[in-house]
């Protein structure tokens with residue numbers, strides 16, 4: 001079976017997103033098991049540091065054209081075709097972002113390749129490529145077998161460990177010719193920045209998560225205060241979102257985001273499997289819950305059996321003392 005892997009490195013204004021390195025980490029593990037050849041397609045212009053950051057790959061295909069800096073699905077499609085023609089992938093890995101998902105769908109339609117969206121895991125087996133896909137907002141997980149190549153997989157952020165793919169090295173840079181683009185039916189005309197105050201939870205090293213135990217919307221205020229002192233952000237379990245106390249973008253879990261911060265503090269969260277799925281890989285998990293039998297303590301590194309509404313002010317006070325004495 002063709003086990004060559006092509007990873008599409010989407011370029012955002014903020015840089016290369018972590019999901020690209022997650023994909024590379026997984027590709028690296030597959031290469032160790034199956035001897036896969038790994039290529040990265042990077043919309044340029046690319047710096048030497050960026051190319052070196054793809055050390056997990058054998059080569060980096062750089063393509064420079066207008067559509068790379070102001071990308072549209074149609075604009076990027078031609079580059080994916082060029083990269084695929086050069087590397088003959090058995091597996092094309094795309095981040096499950098809006099743009100890359102569109103490019104993946106167009107590529108699959110053009111070539112007849114099998115496409116699996118919203119993947120949270122995948123593997124190469126004797127029978128073909130297996131993938132686990134999260135569907136209907138996380139309500140069901142579907143195991144898929146793709147028995148022909150190439151398989152095109154759109155993978156959700158948080159599926160794998162980002163640091164596994166953060167390997168510096170000397171992959172060969174290969175310049176792809178700037179594609180002659182057809183008349184594009186869609187053009188990016190302006191960039192609308194995200195609403196101020198909204199944060200990319202996947203990038204935050206410290207997350208303070210509130211559950212139903214926080215009791216009401218007003219109580220989230222002191223957790224916000226603590227989060228700002230710790231350079232972190234506030235997120236939540238589903239009931240908090242369902243009540244409208246925080247926006248949907250802050251939900252962690254099966255039907256929300258998967259996150260891997262360095263520190264995850266869970267205030268009044270029971271630890272239902274659907275929530276734990278989204279945070280279990282955090283570096284350090286600290287749970288605060290009045291019920292010492294709450295399942296969250298099974299995944300926590302440190303647990304405090306106490307009222308979150310006592311613990312948060314106590315932490316704020318302790319931090320204040322630290323600041324005063326330094």
Ligand SMILES: Cc1cc2nc3c(=O)[nH]c(=O)nc-3n(C[C@H](O)[C@H](O)[C@H](O)COP(=O)(O)OP(=O)(O)OC[C@H]3O[C@@H](n4cnc5c(N)ncnc54)[C@H](O)[C@@H]3O)c2cc1C
Nearest residue numbers: 211212213237238253254255256268269270274275290308
């Ligand atoms: C298909 C599906 C998808 C789902 N997706 C998600 C998802 O993405 N994310 C998600 O979170 N859930 C999801 N859920 C819901 C999930 O099953 C749980 O219902 C939810 O996670 C429970 O949230 P919670 O822990 O905040 O609330 P509860 O389970 O009600 O727990 C509240 C906890 O707070 C503690 N507590 C109460 N008062 C205090 C206090 N003063 N101080 C400290 N602790 C206190 C209690 O002891 C309790 O353990 C999903 C469910 C389904 C069926």
